[in-house]
Every structure is written in C-alpha cells, then in structure tokens.
Amino acid sequence: MANAGDRFDVLVLGGGSGGYACALRAAELGLDVAVVEKDKLGGTCLHLGCIPTKALLHAAEVADSTRESDQFGIKASLEGVDMPGVNSYKDGVVQRLFTGLQGLVKSRGITVIEGQGRLVGPRTVEVEGQRYDGKHVVLASGSYPRSLPGLEVDGRTVLTSDHALALDRVPSSVIVLGGGVIGVEFASAWRSFGAEVTILEALPRLVPAEDESSSKALERAFRKRGIAFMTGTPFQSVESQDDGVTVTTKGGDTLRAELLLVAVGRGPSTSGQGFEEQGIAMERGFVLTDERLRTNVDAVSAVGDIVPGLQLAHRGFQQGVFVAEDIAGLAPTPIDETGIPRVTYCEPEVASVGLNELVARERYGDEIETVSFDLGGNGKSQILKTQGFVKLIRRTNGPVVGVHMVGSRVGELIGEAQLIYNWEAFPEDVAPLIHMHPTQNEALGEAHLALAGKPLHAHV
Numbered sequence: 255m256a257n258a259g260d261r262f263d264v265l266v267l268g269g270g271s272g273g274y275a276c277a278l279r280a281a282e283l284g285l286d287v288a289v290v291e292k293d294k295l296g297g298t299c300l301h302l303g304c305i306p307t308k309a310l311l312h313a314a315e316v317a318d319s320t321r322e323s324d325q326f327g328i329k330a331s332l333e334g335v336d337m338p339g340v341n342s343y344k345d346g347v348v349q350r351l352f353t354g355l356q357g358l359v360k361s362r363g364i365t366v367i368e369g370q371g372r373l374v375g376p377r378t379v380e381v382e383g384q385r386y387d388g389k390h391v392v393l394a395s396g397s398y399p400r401s402l403p404g405l406e407v408d409g410r411t412v413l414t415s416d417h418a419l420a421l422d423r424v425p426s427s428v429i430v431l432g433g434g435v436i437g438v439e440f441a442s443a444w445r446s447f448g449a450e451v452t453i454l455e456a457l458p459r460l461v462p463a464e465d466e467s468s469s470k471a472l473e474r475a476f477r478k479r480g481i482a483f484m485t486g487t488p489f490q491s492v493e494s495q496d497d498g499v500t501v502t503t504k505g506g507d508t509l510r511a512e513l514l515l516v517a518v519g520r521g522p523s524t525s526g527q528g529f530e531e532q533g534i535a536m537e538r539g540f541v542l543t544d545e546r547l548r549t550n551v552d553a554v555s556a557v558g559d560i561v562p563g564l565q566l567a568h569r570g571f572q573q574g575v576f577v578a579e580d581i582a583g584l585a586p587t588p589i590d591e592t593g594i595p596r597v598t599y600c601e602p603e604v605a606s607v608g609l610n611e612l613v614a615r616e617r618y619g620d621e622i623e624t625v626s627f628d629l630g631g632n633g634k635s636q637i638l639k640t641q642g643f644v645k646l647i648r649r650t651n652g653p654v655v656g657v658h659m660v661g662s663r664v665g666e667l668i669g670e671a672q673l674i675y676n677w678e679a680f681p682e683d684v685a686p687l688i689h690m691h692p693t694q695n696e697a698l699g700e701a702h703l704a705l706a707g708k709p710l711h712a713h714v
C-alpha cells in the first residue's frame with residue numbers, strides 16, 4: 255500500500271514494457287520502487303500489442319496449415335474461423351501472462367499505485383489527489399494509435415489496432431491504411447482468416463523501414479497470397495456507410511470495404527501528463543533524452559515508446575533495465591539502437607538487425623559486401639514449403655553490419671543474427687560454427703560461409 259507523501263527511490267510513471275522492466279530491475283538491485291499505472295500492468299505490448307497480435311497470427315497459421323494440408327498429403331478441410339473462439343484463446347494467453355506479471359511485480363516488493371498519474375513537480379507524481387515523490391522519476395507512459403488529419407476513427411467501420419483486436423467476426427473485406435509492421439501483420443492474419451485485404455501505403459514499398467530486398471520479397475509473397483496493396487498511394491478521405499467504408503486515394507481511386515484499419519503509426523502518450531510544465535525537453539510530443547536516457551531535468555529519465563526511436567517492447571525492456579542500473583550506479587553501456595532486432599510477424603516473416611544496404615552504403619560507400627542465401631537451398635525451408643532469403647551485409651574485411659531475412663519462421667533466427675551483429679563478428683568467425691541440420695538456422699550459417707568465401711549449398 256502506498257501512502258500520500260511516500261518517497262520512493264524510483265517512481266515509475268507507466269507500467270508497460272519499459273516501466274515494469276525498470277521497476278523489476280530496480281527492485282532486484284535493492285531499491286524501493288513504485289509504479290503508477292492507470293490501466294493494466296503490461297501496457298500495450300501485453301494487452302493490445304505484441305502478445306494478442308501474435309496469438310492471432312498463430313491462429314492464422316493454423317488456418318493456413320489446415321487449408322493447405324493437402325500439399326503435405328493430409329486430408330483436412332477448413333470449416334471456418336470461429337472468431338469468438340480465436341479471441342478466447344488469445345485472451346487466455348494474455349490473461350495467463352498478466353497474472354504471472356502481477357505475481358512477479360508483487361514478489362519483488364514493488365508498490366503499484368493504481369490511477370492516472372501526472373507530473374506536478376520535477377520528481378513528484380500526483381495520482382487521484384495524492385502526491386508521491388521519487389528520488390528518481392522514470393517516465394514510461396507509452397504510445398497510442400495515431401490517425402491522420404480529418405480521418406475520424408469511430409471504432410465501428412474505421413478502426414485502430416485496439417478495436418481490431420476486439421473484433422468478434424472475420425470481416426469480408428478490409429482496407430489497411432499503412433504498410434508498416436502493424437498494418438501488414440493484420441493484413442496477413444485477416445487474409446488467412448479469409449478476408450479480402452487491400453493495403454494502402456503512401457511510401458513506395460511495404461515495410462519501408464526494412465531493406466529494399468525484404469520489401470520486394472514480402473510484396474511477392476503477399477501477391478501470391480492474394481493480399482492486394484497499393485504503394486506510393488497516399489490516402490485522401492474516407493466516407494462511412496452503414497455497411498462499410500469508401501476510401502478515396504490522393505490519386506482519385508476509390509475502394510470499398512467493410513472496414514478500414516488505420517495503422518499509420520503510434521504517437522507518444524505525453525500530452526496532459528505535466529511533462530512540459532516541469533520543463534522537460536520534448537519534440538513533436540516525444541521526450542528527448544541523452545544516450546543514458548536521462549532527460550534535461552535532473553533525476554528524471556524516460557524509456558520506451560515516448561523516447562524517439564524504434565517502438566518495440568524489447569527496446570523498452572532493455573531501456574528500463576538500463577535506467578534501473580544507471581540509477582543504481584552500475585554504469586551500464588548505452589544501448590546501440592541499430593543492434594535492436596526487428597521482426598514483422600506476418601506470413602512470411604521479415605526479420606532484421608543492423609543496417610540495411612542503403613544505409614550501409616551511405617555510411618561506408620563501396621566498402622561493403624553483400625551476399626544473399628536463397629532459402630531454396632535450405633532443407634528445412636523446403637520441408638516447410640517457404641521461400642525467402644538470408645541477406646548479409648559486411649564491411650569489406652570487417653564485421654557483419656546487417657542481417658535481413660524473409661521466410662516463414664525466420665523471426666526465430668534473429669536471436670543468432672543479433673549476437674553476430676552486436677558482437678561485431680566477422681563472417682570468418684561465424685563460418686566455422688556448426689548449425690544443426692536440418693534447421694533454418696543453417697541458412698544463416700550458409701550465408702556466412704558464402705560471405706567468408708567458402709559457400710557450401712550455394713552457387714558461386
């Protein structure tokens with residue numbers, strides 16, 4: 255129980271990935287910690303993000319496997335998708351993890367202050383009229399789904415990912431506005447469930463933050479799966495009818511569907527939280543920090559989606575741990591944002607770590623080498639009937655600076671890829687390491703063999 259006027263070593267505003275990770279590590283280090291949370295511990299990732307979407311995508315994979323079972327000589331037919339059943343599976347996963355997280359937080363002796371907090375002094379948070387102080391305050395208030403000017407989300411025909419996760423039916427048709435991570439993941443799941451899907455993306459390619467080769471491979475795979483997409487096509491307007499939406503693009507095309515999903519990115523949840531009033535430096539709503547995640551105000555740090563950069567749960571975890579250790583005086587090494595692994599969990603998956611080729615060329619000019627190992631030469635990928643590649647970028651005579659992968663399940667390979675990047679391994683260091691056969695990991699090994707000048711199952 256917290257009492258008004260309590261002073262904690264660390265007072266965390268927001269109990270999502272960044273905030274709760276900070277609290278857990280700080281408590282582990284013997285600090286007296288409180289977390290202010292207005293909704294549920296676990297935040298977006300656990301309740302409205304990573305976990306529920308990946309459960310949907312797994313159910314989608316089961317639907318695909320059933321539909322395509324004949325290819326493997328198995329006789330089965332997909333009778334339908336029971337969305338309430340899918341949701342109950344998804345919600346069960348979330349609930350189990352939520353219960354576990356609550357238990358963990360309690361077991362570490364962390365005080366949870368329920369309610370909406372507001373920064374009313376540099377290191378004072380007010381919650382429902384009660385004030386709490388921290389020797390250190392960590393801002394971790396997360397993000398919300400953004401829309402576009404003039405585009406009104408009504409939760410009925412025009413949805414955000416929050417609404418989409420609660421949908422109790424499979425829509426017959428959907429327009430997905432935004433071909434980034436969230437957009438393509440929903441597009442993929444809905445297509446597997448049987449919906450007609452069209453993605454509208456203003457930039458020239460799907461997953462535009464990824465290496466161009468990954469975008470091309472994903473687009474090819476989506477075309478095969480019957481997922482329509484229009485790239486380089488900015489949105490103009492939407493009109494809602496009783497039974498659907500009509501979307502007009504800037505080029506003048508009109509598209510009709512039952513639903514429009516707005517997936518144009520996430521904004522920082524910082525307005526009305528008292529941050530500006532306390533003199534915290536901000537830009538476009540994001541909280542500015544130095545590389546140690548300290549704001550310009552003494553003993554106030556910030557972590558997670560409110561800090562400019564990749565909006566990913568594991569970045570939030572790592573930032574939270576970093577800040578706790580920094581506060582405890584352990585002098586942790588600043589996080590290299592480029593070394594944060596990225597996975598888009600659509601079918602096929604897209605995974606990467608390090609620089610893409612364009613950025614590597616900007617940075618190192620012609621002093622880079624690339625190799626692409628086609629999953630056609632990987633036994634396990636053939637067994638799974640997936641297509642794609644592992645692409646490596648190295649500095650000439652130097653370490654691997656980028657790994658890019660496309661294919662079913664390649665997200666699971668990112669663990670090794672991120673070790674290679676973050677330990678600055680040379681392809682020659684990785685080449686002698688033995689990869690289990692037959693696994694998709696072998697493709698990563700083969701790509702390194704090729705880049706080290708000794709390809710095995712690849713044409714030279």
Ligand SMILES: Cc1cc2nc3c(=O)[nH]c(=O)nc-3n(C[C@H](O)[C@H](O)[C@H](O)COP(=O)(O)OP(=O)(O)OC[C@H]3O[C@@H](n4cnc5c(N)ncnc54)[C@H](O)[C@@H]3O)c2cc1C
Binds near residue numbers: 290292298
């Ligand atoms: C659909 C979707 C899918 C995603 N999939 C992935 C994925 O597969 N992998 C991945 O790494 N990332 C994924 N993400 C991103 C990930 O969810 C976020 O990067 C992560 O949750 C950010 O953590 P955070 O702690 O910064 O914020 P949040 O998780 O948003 O947590 C912030 C918390 O602060 C609370 N809060 C805010 N203001 C106050 C206040 N004033 N007082 C009290 N409490 C407050 C909120 O209630 C919330 O619980 C996904 C996101 C979405 C939307």
